[in-house]
Amino acid sequence: MSHNNRAFTRTFVLLDKRTQAVPSKPYWERLVNGGRVKEIAFTKNTTAVEIGEKLKDFFPSLAGSDLSR
Numbered sequence: 001m002s003h004n005n006r007a008f009t010r011t012f013v014l015l016d017k018r019t020q021a022v023p024s025k026p027y028w029e030r031l032v033n034g035g036r037v038k039e040i041a042f043t044k045n046t047t048a049v050e051i052g053e054k055l056k057d058f059f060p061s062l063a064g065s066d067l068s069r
Helices: 025-033 048-058
Strands: 008-013 037-042
Touching: 025 037, 037 048
Parallel strands: none
Antiparallel strands: 008 037
């Protein structure tokens, strides 16, 4: 995937449950295969609202969620 050379990417993981540690390899693979790991590109001037919209686009299960935290 090509991005603007001024953009930076971040990996977002939509977890099934709150964890206290890095997911194990089998659990990580389930997250990746289930479409719960996405690499999203932003620019420095992307607003919080735009970031929230991008997250909701990539993770439809977040629709209607309050992402202000």
